[in-house]
Amino acid sequence: MNNLKGKDLTSIEGLDAADARAIFDTAKLMEPFAFRQKLTRVLEGAVLANLFFEPSTRTRISFGTAFNRLGGEVRDTSGTETTSITKGESLYDTARVVGGYADVITVRHPKTGAAKEVADAVDVPVINGGDGVGEHPTQALLDVYTIEARLGKPNGKTIAIVGDLKFARVIHSFARLLSKMYQGINFKFIAPNGLQMPENVRESIRTSGSQHTMTDHDSINAISDADVIYITRTQEERFADPAEYERYKGKLRIDKKTLDTLGKPGVMLLHPMPRDSREGSNELDHDLDGDPRLAMFNQTDNGIPVRMAIFALVLDVADQIEKTARPVNWHVPKKP
Amino acid sequence: MNNLKGKDLTSIEGLDAADARAIFDTAKLMEPFAFRQKLTRVLEGAVLANLFFEPSTRTRISFGTAFNRLGGEVRDTSGTETTSITKGESLYDTARVVGGYADVITVRHPKTGAAKEVADAVDVPVINGGDGVGEHPTQALLDVYTIEARLGKPNGKTIAIVGDLKFARVIHSFARLLSKMYQGINFKFIAPNGLQMPENVRESIRTSGSQHTMTDHDSINAISDADVIYITRTQEERFADPAEYERYKGKLRIDKKTLDTLGKPGVMLLHPMPRDSREGSNELDHDLDGDPRLAMFNQTDNGIPVRMAIFALVLDVADQIEKTARPVNWHVPKKP
Amino acid sequence: MNNLKGKDLTSIEGLDAADARAIFDTAKLMEPFAFRQKLTRVLEGAVLANLFFEPSTRTRISFGTAFNRLGGEVRDTSGTETTSITKGESLYDTARVVGGYADVITVRHPKTGAAKEVADAVDVPVINGGDGVGEHPTQALLDVYTIEARLGKPNGKTIAIVGDLKFARVIHSFARLLSKMYQGINFKFIAPNGLQMPENVRESIRTSGSQHTMTDHDSINAISDADVIYITRTQEERFADPAEYERYKGKLRIDKKTLDTLGKPGVMLLHPMPRDSREGSNELDHDLDGDPRLAMFNQTDNGIPVRMAIFALVLDVADQIEKTARPVNWHVPKKP
Known part of the structure; x- marks a missing residue:
């Protein structure tokens, strides 16, 4: 049927x-x-x-x-x-x-x-x-499918989501889908001030029995107990105050050193693409290309x-x- | 063959x-x-x-x-x-x-x-x-095909064409095709001053044995004896004189009330699309969507x-x- | 294999x-x-x-x-x-x-x-x-394929190339491929000052056993012993000095009269397209359309x-x- x-x-x-x-x-x-x-x-x-x-x-x-x-x-x-x-x-x-x-x-x-x-x-x-x-439901489905393909069902896992969580539609669909399909997900939302996860998404997470914490971008080390890190781009034009953008700049960038230093062994790193590959962008460094922890191209595949x-x-x-x-x-x- | x-x-x-x-x-x-x-x-x-x-x-x-x-x-x-x-x-x-x-x-x-x-x-x-x-011959063919599918061969029928008849290529192809395929079509051309049907199209209608009358846009009630109404858009930039556009504005709009008041029962309403759905446009109102008299989506189908x-x-x-x-x-x- | x-x-x-x-x-x-x-x-x-x-x-x-x-x-x-x-x-x-x-x-x-x-x-x-x-390797392959289809293997043939030979990538690929596939090609490079064939391409021609001469654009009559003429467009913006463009203008245009006067009987004329068909362009005249010497549409076919x-x-x-x-x-x- x-x-x-x-x-x-x-x-x-x-x-x-x-x-x-x-x-x-x-x-x-x-x-x-x-x-x-x-x-x-x-x-x-x-x-x-x-x-x-x-x-x-x-x-x-x-x-x-x-x-x-x-x-x-x-x-x-x-x-x-x-x-x-x-x-x-x-x-x-x-x-x-x-x-x-x-x-x-x-x-x-x-x-x-x-x-x-x-x-x-x-x-x-x-x-x-x-x-x-x-x-962006099909993106969320392929994201979660990619997690399950590598880790199995992520019940009880810790999933850190990093970046602009307010405007990123894919992140909303992703968090909803995880909390709908699995038990006891432990979300960590790491975002600049003013760009945190909207209340309606957090409400549906609570209702489903998962939990979440919210962390400011100064605490990128909140990724340290994550089984999965989902990082997304944060665009300058999203900030009401340019000074705020300056304050935050460079603090949510993940590169090989960050991941080696802070990440759990075997942590899985996702990104919805496109990633900004320009100098000074706040995202994902090219030095992780080919690194088995990076699942970004598994997502697109x-x-x-x-x-x-x-x-x-x-x-x-x-x-x-x-x-x-x-x-x-x-x-x-x-x-x- | x-x-x-x-x-x-x-x-x-x-x-x-x-x-x-x-x-x-x-x-x-x-x-x-x-x-x-x-x-x-x-x-x-x-x-x-x-x-x-x-x-x-x-x-x-x-x-x-x-x-x-x-x-x-x-x-x-x-x-x-x-x-x-x-x-x-x-x-x-x-x-x-x-x-x-x-x-x-x-x-x-x-x-x-x-x-x-x-x-x-x-x-x-x-x-x-x-x-x-x-x-635009394929548009004319699908327009006439749609008429025939609903009314049978429209020999002797009254067909009102409303709007900019000078620049609308589809209207020229449409009128030519009807007069070529059927006997004794009675055309009513309702258009603003300066945007009436060109003489060469009218000549080929006369030659084919069909007849036509031309009416100014003040006489939208000329649709009252039509079996088919074909309305098309009239773009502001087609008018040499902006004052003329102002004078005509809103007079060639067809909505449910116009059709209920002026139209014959079962009149068939065609439009070549795109229709301008903005406030104040001179065309076809959304309150006719789903009305069986509107054949616009039969045309595209x-x-x-x-x-x-x-x-x-x-x-x-x-x-x-x-x-x-x-x-x-x-x-x-x-x-x- | x-x-x-x-x-x-x-x-x-x-x-x-x-x-x-x-x-x-x-x-x-x-x-x-x-x-x-x-x-x-x-x-x-x-x-x-x-x-x-x-x-x-x-x-x-x-x-x-x-x-x-x-x-x-x-x-x-x-x-x-x-x-x-x-x-x-x-x-x-x-x-x-x-x-x-x-x-x-x-x-x-x-x-x-x-x-x-x-x-x-x-x-x-x-x-x-x-x-x-x-x-632009596939263009070079279809160009040379077209020559061989008409003339057979062009070993020892004289091939004149006319126009901007510096920036035209297709010309580089074309000359390399000819010298790679055949013996003793005699190239004639006819180009405005500053837009001649780059040394690295000429070096690979020499190495392969073919030979070439370089001629200024004043000598369009250098096409007279060519079995194949390949003409390409020369864009005004390629000239460092506008005066140089003016000096050269109109001198590399091939039309029926030029070809009848200067060309060998049965000479084959190629062009990579697009050709500039505007008045005063420096290229290939429409009066050669349909002329059997013009192989341009054989190339695209x-x-x-x-x-x-x-x-x-x-x-x-x-x-x-x-x-x-x-x-x-x-x-x-x-x-x-």
């Missing part, structure tokens, strides 16, 4: 733990197809519309590739067209039109709540690819099986995939 | 009634494929080039989806690239190059006559997706079977489709 | 003559598929990522079409997105992410050496689609089989193509 058949995925808030588990189970089955040990054409003839109202190369290509790996076709909007939107067209109109073309729609939009608006306008399933400061699973479930073809499997007949590099 | 095999579709002017009828007959056969009751892969291996020199998300995605539903692949240009055009390349050069890559080309271009220029440069069929203030039919005919695969049909194996929502 | 299996193609410098020969032999096999006498779906299920950091409609669509003609799917970035790059993401990060999605990557980038950087970051094969003033060959070899499916061939079932125009 597939409970996600025909459903939208617009938020983690609206997804229950059993649905998330079904997505993970299906993503596991998708891995050989995502990583080209096998191929399927189960969605041959189906069309995905990538409805991107702001540019996001990574997310757009990840959705598109996932759909292609199931055999379907992709029609793209890249967020750079002077679309009808700018001529005064409502989101309802655009959505309803595309809903008459495609079998499933992904939406990326600068406005919080846009994915729900699109979902309300159309009959076909709608997947939220990030809306304003709202949610896992985007494919997780998004394949979501498409396969909402279009209800998951149980046809194994029996349509064929061998891959082209050269695929061995994983190092 | 397929008279459209290998042909271009650059204008309604160059299409005869029998060809339009062949497109409609084929579009009817395409409906189960367009609306995913069945699937075909008849054009597997074929490539469409969407050559868009100005952005038009809706039209570009409609052409692309139609081609995908036949099994073909789509290569897109979205009109936002600083293409070679801006480095001084001629349209001839661009067209001739792409003509060596693709099996069929669609063109959208700000210059009137561009589609014909592209067609002259290449051997493969070229479909006009709108050129300047010239023509029908874009898929009509464009599939055009591709199937110019590439001469229409008679192979039924015998290659397969069942659709993914979840498709029932029409409400 | 396929020596290119799993390999990158980032430069002509790194390609040996035997590999180039393998590409040409395979391209010959691809021609019936590229020109739709037959079709193959050998790469069904595979994904190409077109990673374009600057716009190039022609090259992007050529790569995409070539991959489609092998049965594979294409995910595009068109170079107009405000991609993560502009938010400070490193090329390494972007490349590594996309390397987890696709089976093969093409790169176009304004920075010399970018293709190599991408190749170093990923496991899958990377094809350079032009990087800065570096290389040949882009498809040559790029198909490269994909087929690096993904190691070339030997499966003939046995998967099917007849084309749609209308294909006869070559005139």
Whole structure:
């Protein structure tokens, strides 16, 4: 029984733990197809519309590739067209039109709540690819999937989240999903003043039986008992007071030395990308590239099986995939 | 016998009634494929080039989806690239190059006559997706197809066309096609001063045996005996005199109350989209969304079977489709 | 034995003559598929990522079409997105992410050496689609393929190259490839002062046993003993001194009269496109369109089989193509 058949995925808030588990189970089955040990054409003839109202190369290509790996076709909007939107067209109109073309729609939009608006306008399933400061549920699913793939179910684990926790939609979806799926997570929120985790997210964490502490950015050493560290970017323009930005600058940067000094052995380090690789950015240093503790590229790699699973479930073809499997007949590099 | 095999579709002017009828007959056969009751892969291996020199998300995605539903692949240009055009390349050069890559080309271009220029440069069929203030033949075909699907052949019917009739290329193609396919259409052209239907279109209407009257925008009540109302947007920048725009403002707007008060019961309301949904725009109100008289989304939905039919005919695969049909194996929502 | 299996193609410098020969032999096999006498779906299920950091409609669509003609799917970035790059993401990060999605990557980038950087970051094969003033190896391959298709192996032939030879990356790749594949080429480099062929390219020509002379732009009559003329654009902004540009203006333009007067009978004229078709541009006149000496559109047409060959070899499916061939079932125009 597939409970996600025909459903939208617009938020983690609206997804229950059993649905998330079904997505993970299906993503596991998708891995050989995502990583080209096998191929399927189960969605041959189906069309995905990538409805991107702001540019996001990574997310757009990840959705598109996932759909292609199931055999379907992709029609793209890249967020750079002077679309009808700018001529005064409502989101309802655009959505309803595309809903008459495609079998499933992904939406990326600068406005919080846009994915729900699109979902309300159309009959076909709608997947939220990030809306304003709202949610980014597929990113949260692939983040948590990546944790489980390495650590198993993180019940009772300590998870530190570092950076701008106020505006980072992916962090909200991530924290909600963890507290929904597992027991007794111990969250540590490390953020500059004024950029801490919003109360509504913390409330849903408390309700679910997990706990959290909040720490100022001066206490990056709060990562020292974490099993998982999730660091995200903090943009200067988010600070009301430039002096505050200056005060905080450089204090939330993680590099190899920080991790060696403060981190538990085998700590897992996540980042939602893009990371700012410029000199002086407050994030993640390139000296951790290739370090086994860094799971950032496992996250993006896992985007494919997780998004394949979501498409396969909402279009209800998951149980046809194994029996349509064929061998891959082209050269695929061995994983190092 | 397929008279459209290998042909271009650059204008309604160059299409005869029998060809339009062949497109409609084929579009009817395409409906189960367009609306995913069945699937075909008849054009597997074929490539469409969407050559868009100005952005038009809706039209570009409609052409692309139609081609995908036949099994073909789509290569897109979205009109936002600083293409070679801006480095001084001629349209001839661009067209001739792409003509060596693709099996069929669609063109959208700000210059009137561009589609014909592209067609002259290449051997493969070229479909006009709108050129300047010239023509937009596929839009006209899907508009008239939508009328026929609801009302049957509109011989002798009264068709009111409202808005900027001078610059709206789709309106020219629409009026030409109706007068070419049917007998005794009674056109009512309702437009602001200076934006009335051009003489060359009116001449071809007269020649075909249809008739028309022209009414100023003060007489929106001229819609009262119409069986079909086609309303289109009127852009402020089209007026030579801003005072004239002010005088006309708000007088060509159709909302539920106007339609209830002035319209015949069961009148059919069309709009080519995009509609301007901003406050104070002169067009079509959102309070008609979901009203059965509004056929605007039937138009966009029908874009898929009509464009599939055009591709199937110019590439001469229409008679192979039924015998290659397969069942659709993914979840498709029932029409409400 | 396929020596290119799993390999990158980032430069002509790194390609040996035997590999180039393998590409040409395979391209010959691809021609019936590229020109739709037959079709193959050998790469069904595979994904190409077109990673374009600057716009190039022609090259992007050529790569995409070539991959489609092998049965594979294409995910595009068109170079107009405000991609993560502009938010400070490193090329390494972007490349590594996309390397987890696709089976093969093409790169176009304004920075010399970018293709190599991408190749170093990923496991899958990377094809350079032009990087800065570096290389454009697939263009050079299709240029030389076009020469061989018309003239046979050009051993001992005289090849004049006209225009900006300093900054034109394609010219560097072209000259290197010719001197690598053939014996005793006699190059004539005709360029404005300050825009002559760089010493490192000339050194590799000398080493390979070919020879060259350099001529100023006043001596366009140096084309008179050429078997092949390759003309490229010269952009005003390349001149340090505007007076120098004025002095040279109009002297490197080839039109029908120049070719009739100065050229050998049957001389072959190549151009990498785009050509500047504006009044007063210094290049190739439209009065040569349709002239059999002009091979410019043979070059672009040949882009498809040559790029198909490269994909087929690096993904190691070339030997499966003939046995998967099917007849084309749609209308294909006869070559005139």
